[in-house]
Amino acid sequence: xxVRGLGRVCLRGRWGAEGAKVGxxxxxxxxVAATSGQTVKLSPGxxxxxxxxxxFLLTRQWGLWSSxxxxxxxxxxxxxPSFPGASEPLKLxxxxxxxxxxxxxKRVGRGIGSGWGKTCGRGHKGQKARSGGRPRLxxxxxxxxxxxxxxKRGFHNPHKREYQWLNLYKLSSWIRQGRIDPTKLITMKTxxxxxxxGNKIKDGVKLLGAGHAKFNHKISIxxxxxxxxxxxxxxxxxxxxxxxxxxKLGLKALMKPWRFExxxxxxxxxxxxxxxxxxxxxxxxxxxxxxx
Amino acid sequence: MLIDRVVPVVNRSxxxxxxxxxxxxxxxxxxxxxxxxxxxxxxxxxxxxxxxxVKTRSExxxxxxxxxxxxxxxxxxxxxxxxxxxxxxxxxxxxRPKDWSQSLNSKIRRLGLxxxxxxxxxxxxLTVVDELKIESKAPKTKELTEFIDRFEHDRTSFLLxxxxxxxxxxxxxxxxxxxxxxxxxxxxxxxxLRNARxxxxxxxxxxxxxLKRSAKNLKKRVKVIPPEGLNVYDLLAFDRLVMTPRAVKAxxxxxxxxxxxxH
Numbered sequence: 001x002x003v004r005g006l007g008r009v010c011l012r013g014r015w016g017a018e019g020a021k022v023g024x025x026x027x028x029x030x031x032v033a034a035t036s037g038q039t040v041k042l043s044p045g046x047x048x049x050x051x052x053x054x055x056f057l058l059t060r061q062w063g064l065w066s067s068x069x070x071x072x073x074x075x076x077x078x079x080x081p082s083f084p085g086a087s088e089p090l091k092l093x094x095x096x097x098x099x100x101x102x103x104x105x106k107r108v109g110r111g112i113g114s115g116w117g118k119t120c121g122r123g124h125k126g127q128k129a130r131s132g133g134r135p136r137l138x139x140x141x142x143x144x145x146x147x148x149x150x151x152k153r154g155f156h157n158p159h160k161r162e163y164q165w166l167n168l169y170k171l172s173s174w175i176r177q178g179r180i181d182p183t184k185l186i187t188m189k190t191x192x193x194x195x196x197x198g199n200k201i202k203d204g205v206k207l208l209g210a211g212h213a214k215f216n217h218k219i220s221i222x223x224x225x226x227x228x229x230x231x232x233x234x235x236x237x238x239x240x241x242x243x244x245x246x247x248k249l250g251l252k253a254l255m256k257p258w259r260f261e262x263x264x265x266x267x268x269x270x271x272x273x274x275x276x277x278x279x280x281x282x283x284x285x286x287x288x289x290x291x292x
Numbered sequence: 293m294l295i296d297r298v299v300p301v302v303n304r305s306x307x308x309x310x311x312x313x314x315x316x317x318x319x320x321x322x323x324x325x326x327x328x329x330x331x332x333x334x335x336x337x338x339x340x341x342x343x344x345x346v347k348t349r350s351e352x353x354x355x356x357x358x359x360x361x362x363x364x365x366x367x368x369x370x371x372x373x374x375x376x377x378x379x380x381x382x383x384x385x386x387x388r389p390k391d392w393s394q395s396l397n398s399k400i401r402r403l404g405l406x407x408x409x410x411x412x413x414x415x416x417x418l419t420v421v422d423e424l425k426i427e428s429k430a431p432k433t434k435e436l437t438e439f440i441d442r443f444e445h446d447r448t449s450f451l452l453x454x455x456x457x458x459x460x461x462x463x464x465x466x467x468x469x470x471x472x473x474x475x476x477x478x479x480x481x482x483x484x485l486r487n488a489r490x491x492x493x494x495x496x497x498x499x500x501x502x503l504k505r506s507a508k509n510l511k512k513r514v515k516v517i518p519p520e521g522l523n524v525y526d527l528l529a530f531d532r533l534v535m536t537p538r539a540v541k542a543x544x545x546x547x548x549x550x551x552x553x554x555h
Contacts, residue, residue: 089411089415089417090323090328090408090411090528091528092525092528092529094325095325095326095328096325096326096329097326097330098326101326
């Protein structure tokens with residue numbers, strides 16, 4: 001038994017007869033014979049069974065013209081065929097959303113029978129029964145609320161930078177697959193464009209050392225930060241790592257140059273962060289490493 | 293699913309003259325009627341003008357004076373002759389101008405179109421005609437009815453899709469003068485239509501306009517649209533979809549590419 005379709009469909013109920021419709025949800029097709037409760041693997045491609053050749057069925061199934069019917073019975077061939085293989089056409093009066101996709105609106109104050117009649121589900125009297133009636137968030141009826149009872153703690157670090165991390169094993173895998181060209185300078189734009197890091201690069205990319213032992217590519221790479229292990233592994237192969245600073249605007253200009261009519265001037269790191277970086281990140285995307 | 297389908301191309305006498313491949317990505321989608329429903333609801337909501345309005349008690353002229361004293365008249369108390377309880381009074385909770393437009397994810401919109409086109413093919417209601425052209429000089433409804441009557445269905449309605457752009461865009465190789473990068477036809481067409489929306493004139497095909505005028509008196513039965521105007525509502529409202537190979541290509545371009553991003 002073969003059914004046209006994608007993936008698997010579970011046949012339930014009275015699905016037994018020949019030509020039973022398999023049309024739940026997004027799937028369509030007709031099975032030749034299936035017993036109830038059976039899980040059917042849907043076969044791709046035009047349906048084939050013992051009775052007809054595939055082209056015969058293709059003609060019937062899709063309502064197309066058979067080669068014989070071109071000239072002789074042209075008008076008849078154009079008729080919509082009424083055979084069990086043809087699916088019902090979608091029309092304005094037979095489309096609907098999935099069951100449960102839409103929830104019915106609660107109509108309050110529309111009589112006892114509705115269940116939301118007299119008090120509209122608000123109970124009897126008091127602040128919460130009135131319109132707009134509810135004390136503000138965090139108000140505990142006059143007692144000192146929790147946020148005032150507890151002491152302040154912690155601090156906000158204005159220099160905090162969050163990096164997307166990237167391990168060496170992943171980088172080398174990408175190079176092995178040919179998705180990154182090791183002969184060229186690898187910038188953070190290269191990393192993003194090839195998909196080796198995701199799109200949640202907040203302040204830059206940090207290179208980490210997992211897979212350092214097997215790393216055997218000579219690369220020159222520009223990242224925001226790098227672990228010592230990763231740097232060692234790259235420099236052992238004769239490559240180089242350069243730590244570049246981009247602020248948020250600069251990083252955006254690097255990643256998405258089309259967003260900018262005028263490329264912004266590369267920003268220098270703030271004085272307190274200067275010790276973290278070696279160079280100011282260049283804009284637009286450079287193709288050669290910085291020479292000392 | 294998603295298998296390329298080869299369908300015959302017929303001429304206007306419905307005789308086979310060749311074949312064309314319809315890519316499965318566009319023409320062989322699973323028939324998700326829920327997706328189609330969402331697109332139709334979205335379309336119809338966006339059609340709404342939202343200009344319906346009635347006057348409330350404050351907007352109806354007059355009614356500033358208290359009609360009779362509060363007490364002592366034996367009548368019900370009243371503060372204004374334009375209160376909703378009065379004849380000629382304002383309307384309580386009447387319709388107000390409102391933006392009914394909805395948003396729908398572009399991927400769902402495009403999938404809806406693919407499903408609608410696929411349902412036409414699956415139901416045997418898709419025909420590819422080599423040319424949709426009115427032979428006579430002036431627009432002729434008779435010529436068009438002769439063609440559609442060959443399909444032998446009295447009650448069938450037809451959606452005719454033909455390319456409306458006058459330039460043969462297959463020959464066109466648009467190159468960006470600044471970068472020298474070749475643009476895709478799709479980008480070029482999209483640009484053309486974007487500019488047309490801004491008011492720039494696009495070269496329209498004479499044959500298309502003639503066809504459109506020929507169908508003008510067959511309102512409920514025939515609608516002629518360019519491939520850019522193909523939409524889910526029309527696909528469902530009309531029974532048979534008749535396209536030219538040029539239109540098929542344009543639609544395929546439109547629906548198989550990712551949505552254009554202009555940068």
